[in-house]
Amino acid sequence: MKTKVTVIDRDALRDEDLEEAARILKTGGLVAFPTETVYGLGANALDEKAAAKIYAAKGRPSDNPLIAHIASPSDLKPLVKEIPEAAGKLMKAWWPGPLTMIFPKSSLVPGGTTGGLDTVAVRMPDDEVARRLIRLAGVPVAAPSANTSGRPSPTEADHVYQDMDGRIDLILDGGPVGIGVESTIVDVTGPVPILLRPGAVTLEMLEETVGAVEVDPAVTGPVSADVKPRAPGMKYRHYAPKAKLVLVEDEEWSRAHSRDYGRRRTAVSQAVTRTITRLAMEEAKKGRRVGIICTDETVEQYPKSLWVRSLGLRSREETIAHNLFGVLREFDSLEVEVIYSESFSRDHLGQAIMNRLSKAAGYHILKV
Numbered sequence: 001m002k003t004k005v006t007v008i009d010r011d012a013l014r015d016e017d018l019e020e021a022a023r024i025l026k027t028g029g030l031v032a033f034p035t036e037t038v039y040g041l042g043a044n045a046l047d048e049k050a051a052a053k054i055y056a057a058k059g060r061p062s063d064n065p066l067i068a069h070i071a072s073p074s075d076l077k078p079l080v081k082e083i084p085e086a087a088g089k090l091m092k093a094w095w096p097g098p099l100t101m102i103f104p105k106s107s108l109v110p111g112g113t114t115g116g117l118d119t120v121a122v123r124m125p126d127d128e129v130a131r132r133l134i135r136l137a138g139v140p141v142a143a144p145s146a147n148t149s150g151r152p153s154p155t156e157a158d159h160v161y162q163d164m165d166g167r168i169d170l171i172l173d174g175g176p177v178g179i180g181v182e183s184t185i186v187d188v189t190g191p192v193p194i195l196l197r198p199g200a201v202t203l204e205m206l207e208e209t210v211g212a213v214e215v216d217p218a219v220t221g222p223v224s225a226d227v228k229p230r231a232p233g234m235k236y237r238h239y240a241p242k243a244k245l246v247l248v249e250d251e252e253w254s255r256a257h258s259r260d261y262g263r264r265r266t267a268v269s270q271a272v273t274r275t276i277t278r279l280a281m282e283e284a285k286k287g288r289r290v291g292i293i294c295t296d297e298t299v300e301q302y303p304k305s306l307w308v309r310s311l312g313l314r315s316r317e318e319t320i321a322h323n324l325f326g327v328l329r330e331f332d333s334l335e336v337e338v339i340y341s342e343s344f345s346r347d348h349l350g351q352a353i354m355n356r357l358s359k360a361a362g363y364h365i366l367k368v
């Protein structure tokens, strides 16, 4: 299959630019498109055969359900059995935006898009290209992140091209995404909403909207083989770079600084930077290609002879989220063998960053 790439001019966005993509979706094909979180790999969510093509293109296990993307809140009703009260509040506060909710599904949604579950994940993205495309297609669009299963999610069209060239019909290139980590996922089917995957709508924001929110254990730690996580995707080793990745964390320091939300993010523990430098130099002496993941605040402290990459400003965690997957992909192409990474706060947006980094490291976290 030949994969076409269409560059979208966001400043002069016209329906004509999206008509081909909408036609492909309507007729059962695959289109990658930008959202505000990461690029999605879209197909008609109501067409099991189209959904099956997504699993094939990504090499994704078929028990891992897809998110149905909608263009307006009124598109939700036909897809679900009921809209719980908490969901109503969350929709009002955060849609359109990086929030996915899990509902009991209606019979309209085929099991082929929900991994056989009787629930469905739904999200209304904030990206204008995504919403216009869904509206033109006239169907809910099932879309996982547009990466090969197990690779970091794509935050620019070129990442999608690397993974999906020859596997899908069309890539809409809408430039780099805004947020850079996937949407927050909340299960609203029970009495208390449960956070299944942290994202840019943070736990603190959710609690402000609906009060108490439970946190699924898969958000913070590894899932043991005998436990079935509520979000099936959380059990797979995601975002994994080819290199061995080790996170270095000074828990005591993080705790001491967590009382001071603003200041904490501008500083980093010296124990962390020193440990990373020592371990990285030891590996380099053995002849290994070594990478370091750090921040603008610390980048000057590391040896120039190593592959040192900053994720952005610790004092502005949204820059860290934005660059995270791109840096992991860059290290893949540099064929680095070992990566040492600084760690981040475990609250606010830091929770999403640490969730992705910990998973990428296979929970290999060195406490100093």
Ligand code: TXA
Residues within 6 Å of the ligand: 035, 037, 038, 039, 040, 041, 064, 065, 066, 067, 100, 102, 114, 117, 119, 120, 121, 123, 143, 144, 145, 146, 181, 182, 183, 184, 185, 196, 230, 231, 232, 233, 234
């Ligand atoms: O930001 C995002 O959410 C991106 C963009 C494209 O919208 N999409 C995305 O999709 O990250 P994906 O497939 O890579 O991740 C979806 C996650 C998986 O962990 C999956 O297991 C979970 O959502 N999920 C989907 N439907 C579910 C359901 N019915 N119950 C529980 N978890 C579900």
Ligand code: MG
Residues within 6 Å of the ligand: 144, 145, 153
């Ligand atoms: Mg994904």
